Each structure stands twice: as C-alpha cells, then as structure tokens.
Amino acid sequence: MRSHNCGLVDESLIGQTVTLCGWANTRRDHGGVIFIDLRDHEGLVQTVIEPDNQAGFKAAESVRYEFCLRITGTVRARPASQVNERLRTGKIEVVAETVEVLNAAAPLPFMMDDTPGEDVRLKYRYLDIRRPFMQKALRIRTKLTQEIRRFLDARGFQDIETPILTKATPEGARDYLVPSRVHPGEFYALPQSPQLFKQLLMMAGMDRYYQIARCFRDEDLRADRQPEFTQLDMEFAFVEERDVQDTVEDMIRHLFRTVVDVELANPFPRMTYADAMRRYGSDKPDLRIDLELIDVAEAVKHVEFKVFSGPAKDPGGRVACLRVPNGAEMTRKQLDDLGLYVAKYGAKGLAWIRIDDLSKGREGLTSPIVKFLDDQAIDGIFKAVGAQQGDVLFFGAGPYKIVSDFMGALRLKVGKDMGLVANRWAPLWVTDFPMFEYDDEAKRYVALHHPFTVPKIDDIADLKANALTSVSRGYDCVLNGNEIGGGSIRIHRPDMQSAVFDLLGISTEEAELKFGFLLDALKYGAPPHGGIAFGIDRISALMVGTESIRDVIAFPKTASATCLMTSAPSVVPEQQLQELHIRVAKPEKKA
Template identity: 50%
Template sequence: MTESPVTARRPGARSYTTCGELRIGDAGRVVTLKGWVNRRRDHGGLIFLDLRDRYGITQVVANPEHSPDAHAVAERARGEYVLAVTGRVVARPEGTVNLSLPTGEIEVLAERIEILNPSKPLPFPIHEEAEVDESLRLEFRYLDLRRERMQRNLMLRHQVTRFIRQYLDERDFVEVETPMLIKSTPEGARDYVVPSRLFPGHFYALPQSPQQLKQLLMVAGFDRYYQIARCMRDEDLRADRQPEFTQLDLEMSFVDVEDVLLLIEGLYTELFERFSSKPIRQKPFPRLTFAEAMLRYGSDKPDLRFSMEIGDVTDIVTGSQFSVFARAVEEGGVVRGLVAPGLSGASRRQTDELTELARSFGARGLVWLALQQEEGALSARSPVAKFLSGEEIDGIAGRLGGKPGDLVLLVADQASVAANALGRLRSHLGHELGLVDTGVHAFCWVVDPPLFEWDAEAGRWEAMHHPFTAPVDDDLPLLETEPGRVRAKAYDLVADGWELGTGSIRIHRREVQNAIFRIMGYDESEIERRFGHLLRAFEYGAPPHGGMAPGLDRTVMILAGEENIREVIAFPKNQRAQDLMFGAPSPIDEQQLRELHIRVVLPEEEEQG
C-alpha cells in the first residue's frame, strides 16, 4: 500500500497527514496519521481509536478481518498513547456520520499501527472539560496544554501576535530586541536581580520594561520601534499579573498624545473586530480624564459595559442634621453615592453585607436609602431616614437618578476613599445584578492623570506612572510649587474594566528630567549614578517622543473570554510566583554560590544576629 499525499510536498513540510484535514473527497487515499489516542472504544471486534493532534480528530478503525496485526496493536493502545497509523480513508457507514467533527464523514481503516510511546494513567482527563485543581494543572502543564481549550487559547495568542506585527510593519515600525540584563533603576516595582560572576558584589536587573532602552532608540533615530517584549516585576500577584509577562512595547518620535491614541485605537479596533465575535460598544473610544473617571466610576479603569454612575451630593448634605455627613464635609471630605436599581426591597442581611463590603474597600461605613413612594411623595426606608429632611432625600435621589424601588448607597469620607469604595461596590453590583452587558466590548481612554502621587510613608512625591513621563505643558510652572496639581501627558487604554496598557509622551530634555528627579527626592549624585546614561543621551539631539505598552497577556485573555491571564500563557507561575512543574524557585548548590561570591542568609539567621 503506497501513501498518496494531498499535494506535492514543500521543503520542510510534514511527511504525514494531520488529524484535522481529511474530508469525504479524500476517500480512497492511503494516509499516515500521527497523534495521541483521544478515546478508545472496543466494540467486541472492531476497535475505534479517536486520534488527536492540534489540528483535529480523525476516527481510526482497527478491523481484525482486515488487518489482524493492526487490531492487535489497537488492543494494547490506551488514552494518550502516541501512535502512527497507516490506512485507507473510507466513508463512514450510513448513520454513523458525526457532523460535529470536520472529519466526521470519514474514517481511516487501519492497515498498520505503531505505538511510538505509551502513556501512564493521566492525573486528570484531557479529552473533556472538567474542573481540575489549578495546582495540579500547573504541575502537569504539558498535559493541560493538550486540552482543546488551552490549545485554542495559545493558537489565538499566536494569531494576535502575528496580526500585531503585520499591522505595525505596514506602518513603518521596526522590531528591535533589547537586552534582558540591564541596570537596576526605579520604575515602580521591585527588580529581579542577577548576580555577576565577573564583578563580585555587582548585579544586573531583569527589565521591568524596556522603557529607557526604547527612549534611547528614539535618540538613535529609529523613529518607529516596537517589540513583543518580555518584562519582569517582583510584585504581588493577582488574576491579571505574573512575575514575567509580555507586552507590545512601542515608541514613536515627533508625536503628540493624539498620534499615539489614534495608532493604538486603530490597532485594537481591527484586532478585536478580527478575533472577537462581540461588537465594540462605542467607536471612536470614549475619552475620560482621570479626574472624571474617578468621580463618575470610582476607578481609573472603568467598566463601561453598564451605566451605573457615582454622583457627588456633598453640596446637598452640607449642614445636614445627620452627623456622619456633616462631619465628613467639615473635615474636607465628600459624600458620594450610586443607585442600585430595583434593590429597595433588600433585606437587612443584604444591606449589612453591602456595608461590610464597603468597609473592606476602605470606607468607614455605608449609608443606604431604600427609595419608595408614599402618598405621591418620595420617601426613604433607612436607619438614618429620620435624620434627613425631605429636601435632602429628594435632592440625593434627583442627583443620583434614583426612583422608587431603587437602593441608594452613600459613602462619606475623603474623596479618594469614597471613590475607591464606591467604584468597587459599583463593579460588584454590576455583576451581581446582571447589569454588565457581556455581549459587547467597551473601550475607553483615561487621560491626564496626575504626574505625581504623595508617598506618605516615604514622605516624598513619587511618579504616578514612571519618572520619564512628560508634564502637561500648561502645568510646567507648577512643578516646583504645587507638584500635586501637575497633570501628566499620559493615557491608559481600558477594555471591559481591565487596564490593557499605559503610555505617555516622554521627557526629552535634560533640564526637565532633572527637575522631575529632584522633586522625587534624588540628589545630583544619585541622579547621575542611576540615570546618567539617559540624561547624557538627551544632550545629543533627543527628539520629542512617546509611546505605549499594551499587555499582550491581558489582551488575549479578554479575546479568549478568560478571567485569568494564566489561561493564555504557556507556562505561567502560580499566585505565589512558583513554577510547580519545574519546582522553581529552588536552592542552588554551594559551588554556584561561591562562584557568584554570594552567601545566603535565611530569615531566621537574620533574627538571631
């Protein structure tokens, strides 16, 4: 029997047929398939093997009357055995066609079967979606990645990356790799550091991002740069964070904020229209200032798939008989709230749970008003209703858009505390009440954030994004006198309540960059030691430039409909930054430590002396 190829083989093409390509038109061909046993079914004579690879599944039939040798091997085969099967493609008998499979009209009648490698019993099922403990999945990640959903996610990631490269290539961008071993400089998170064997006591840092390197590429004249960049940050983890992650890193010369936003918005519009079945809710993407986002949504990454907004009622309750409101206003705070539609019938247990939730978000408490209609007038059921006048209740309801049947939730606190607590309550209620439209993607830009934020513990100003972000031109006079009022030429891309990426126009003049460092508390010697390489470059004709770094992991996560970036990363760490498959991090032997001139001091040894 001679195998008949589908087409003439190209150099480097595979020498066998994949398990996803055969159709009824291939009936009569002799083919060789190679893959894993997805399922095995013994019908007391005929043995059916579903052979799987990343392209699909083909049913193989081992008939003892047609090929006793192939049947004997099929009897030994079990789930996840790796087989090579040679046989003839035949149409499935009438009544056995499986229309749910692209290959479901045919099967391969086995002439020869070879077991290339057996498999031990599996720690969890692969051919079906089942709830499996994540630790077990990560320990056996190579098995987890055989599952259809995981293969689909990684293929999507590949396609997204390819699309991005093509999009940027068509717009004159140049892909440049930057080093993984660099100098430790403050960029907002702890560095992962690598000791130098040749220079005892000296260390490299793994890049938190290629930030300074891409700026130096602008100085070098590569006016449009990008990189699918690996970044490392030693920070606490959550669903959308990993110690090592991937971002689309790009930078452009001679641009302003508008240029960057138009480029990225065009990319993400085409990307999501290509790879998601959900429409984009609003185009062009809405733009919110940072102050507006915090006031209306209590978050700098607002989920715009639902319309519940926060309102400020401070002016309405100024001088209120309710002491909680009056005290908050006297102390320079605010009273803000939102409306939970249709929730006025909430039980005491439900309102207590919402109050505890608000406290867990940092608020001192939560005031609730269940709005109702009594004798044609609006009233409120609440433990504090007797302290509020009818005018105050009417004013609060009117400002927040509340009506009979709704539950008003109010926080009286400092503005930042109220925003955070109400923003997180908004997100909680949006999902709990089914208000989030999960059938669309909602993008927005958040622009003009503060350049600095005050670090009370350190007693100094810190860059809100990173110290290379340019201030808004109109705010330059405030740098030395009121740094807290200076806005940054920065912008965040938000989708469905996730921050996809942050960018800014960069500082390109040494005197401005020096001023920023001084405000952050660095003296001249420290500025030179940490950033001298960048500042010197600014003295040799650095062009104005800016860019952005959207997260590839988060982008693919949203496109794949996943809730965790670990589901779209081939070999992720767990939430404790451990690699359960390799067993990393792990100790290294004494010889390696001696070569690196390092002595390990464990925490208990530090406590002893």
C-alpha cells in the same frame, strides 16, 4: 510521520489513504469493532479497527487514554445515522490498516475534558496544554503576536531588541537582581520594561520602534499579575498624544478584527482621569455596566449626620451615591455582605436606602440611615440620582480617593452579581492623569505613571508650585474595565527631567548614579517623543474570554511566584554561590 492532521480530515479525502498521529481521546469496543477517537492540535477524527485486521486489532486492544499513536487507514463516509455535524470530521471515519503505539501513557492525574484545580494544572502543565481550551488559547495568542508584527512592519516600525541584563532603575516595583561573576559584589537587574532604552532609541534617530518584550517585576502577585510578563513596547519620535493614540487605536481595531472577528468602536470614546474617577470610581472603568456614581454632597451638607455632612463640607471629601435599579430584590444578608466587601477597599461602612414603595414617602423606605436624614436631604438625593421604586441606593462618604475606590469596586461587584454587564466590547481612552500623588507615609511625591512622563505645565517654576494639581501627558487604553495599554509623551529636556526628579525626592547624586546615561543623552538634541506599552497577556486573555492571564501563558507561576512543574525557585549549590561571591543568610528561627 503523518500525511494529514486529525482534525482536518473531511469528505474531500474519501477513498484516500491517510497517516495520522495523535493521542487516543477515547477508545470504545463495540462488539468486536474498536473505535479510537484520535486527537491532535487541529481536532479529532474517528478511526475504526475491524476484527479482520488482526495486527491492528491486537494493537488497538492495548490502547488506553492518551496513548500516543500513529494510525494509517482509508477514509470512508460514515453511515447517515452516525454523522456528527458538530465536528469537521463528523461525516467520515478512517478504517485503520495499521495501528502503532508510539508511546504508552501512565494513568493521568486528570481527564482532558475536565478543568482540574489550578495547582494540578500548573504541576502537569504539559498535559493541561493538550486540552482543547488551552490549545485554542495559546494559538490565539500566537496569532495576536503575528498580526502585531505584520501591522507595525507595514508601517515602518523597527523591531529592535533591548538588553535583558541591565541597570537597576526605580520604575514602581522591585527589580529582579542577577549577580555578576566577573564583577564581584555587583548586580544586573532584569528590566521592568524597556522604558529608558526605547527613549534612547528615539534620541538615536530610530523614529519608530517596537518590541514584543519580556519584562520582570518582583512584586506581590494577584490573578492578573505574573513576575515575568510580555508587553508590546512602542515609541515614536516627533509626536503629540493623538499621533500615538490614533496609530495604536487603528492597530487594536485591526488585531481584534483579524484575530477574533470583533469590530471595536471607531473612534474609541475618550474620558479624562478626573471624569472617570467622578463617574465610575476607577481610572479603568468598565463601560459595559450602565451604573454611575452621583455626587450628593450638596443634598446632605446641612444634616446633623456628620458621617455625611463632614465629608460634604470638606474640599477633599466626597459623598457619592450608586443607584442600582431593581436592587430592592437584594436580601439583608446580601446588603451586609457588600459592606464587608467594600471594607477591603478602605470603606468604614456602607450606608444604603432600599426604596420599597416610593408613594409612601419615608414609610416606604428601608434603611439604617433614613432616621438621620431629613426630608430635604432625602428629596435632594432622590432628585440627584433619579431614584425609582425598587431601587437600592448605596452611599460612600469620606476622603475623595478612598470613597471613589470603594464605590468603584462596589459598582463592579453589583454589576457582575446582578447580571448588568452588557454583552459588548467597550474600549476607552483615559487621559490627563495627575502628574503626581502624595505619599503621606513617605512624605514625598510619587509619579503616577513613571518619572519620565512630561507634565502639561511647561514652566518648571509653575510645576513646582502646583505639583499636586498638575496634569501629565499620560494616557491609558482601557477595554472592558481592563487597562490593556499605558503610555505618555516623555520628557525630552534635561532641565525638566531634573526638576521632576527633584520633586520625586531623587537627589542630583542619585539621579546621576541611576540615570546619568539618560541625562547625558538628553543634552544632545533629544527629540520630542512618546510611546505606549500594551499587555500581550491581558489582551490575549480578553480575546480568549478568560479572567486569568495564566490561561494564556504557556508556563506561568503561581500566586507565590513559584513554578510547580519545575520546582523553581530552588536552592543553588554552594560552589555556584561561591563563584558568584554570594553567601546565603539562613532565616532566623522563631522563638
């Protein structure tokens, strides 16, 4: 139907006849001459319909915004005064010979050069994707996956599909379940990840595996979560941590270089989980923000102010300070609002000291807590953090993890609000994650990564005796404060896997029921192996420069896991439910 794309017509085609297809981006009638900017996925070109072309002119008069058109005409140079240097097509125009309306368009719910509300965008996603921003975003994502395949195919990785209909296994979120018609009362689960299958492929001798895999998790959503998402899944046999990390680090550098012309650091910096939490209050620190948490417990252990001295003396407590240069510019309302912000992360309060005039000592400080601190404490704090005039010092005190969490969130909030995020790319490896966390509510250990991660402790008795302090061979790849990939060396011995299940409160019977096939496979010469998975949605969003992964997913769900365009999920006919041996319980009416 067409000979060229609209956005690729340039002065090399002057004098030639072209046939173009696309949408009417604008239509302008200038004193009897009609101009239509015709747009397709490559960009737009100006077409001219002159009055002596009676048939074409009549058709052009009927054209409205977003009409789908086919225009045939001759390429000619624009007058010098009308050249648009911002467009590839800006030096030419197409003088139309024929104008064909392929399909008229009803009045649109929004303009293509607008950014409508998200509900409108998702309801009319097929229109939203026509916008240049979305065209660019989805094409960057396409190029990303193409380059992934090229890179891994050239290095001997096998692209192997794993099942979508599989067995329910606990991996940290609820499974989406699929009822079986032929096995009444039984269910498949959609995979949260291909974790067990990729391990089985290593046991099957496939050596190097990858898959761009669809994954499903039934969990409460946020801006960066979707019920269905895509990850690059990888697994390697006979490897240590650095074998995996070095390979995928090379891959990430290659992807950013070829897809968006960005050079990332070589090598990526490395940091342990403990150091990341101590310095940044996060296991995915954004290193573009040059602010760090400083522990000041030693300076306040002696004070009578128990809000500080209590956690300072507690082995499980923490007193941390965040020094913000030029923070004295903040108003009292801004400081109070930050207190409300960190409350969402578990803070019971946010103490602060504003240094208005360092030379005046106490008299040059504004703070609700200075009266509770003696000179020794203030001097100790100021020396520890390198306090300067014009700073604001924020304090967090309490249990170590809670303080780290809310002070880490505060660091990000202040960094962004004050324009302290450097314009650069900051990759990072975070290593040596804790093997377990203790769930006080459930009264048991939970795996920080997943139950198939091997601990650094090789002795099972030692692991059981020191479970809470044990470190795993897990690792995360972080970029600009986003976890873009996570992985580990896996357990390859059946006795260690059983011991980890036992620590996690998974009984022998439950382990056999849910993971019997894996435990059996471990008995038959399973090799040491490890791997990693990268979030395609998140990497795409970073490349595009958007904070929401919905912008790089063609048809995403809302925060309530619904599709506004198709109205999914929806009610299923009773006959279909009967075939699946399902009866839907009606919700109880509220009194």
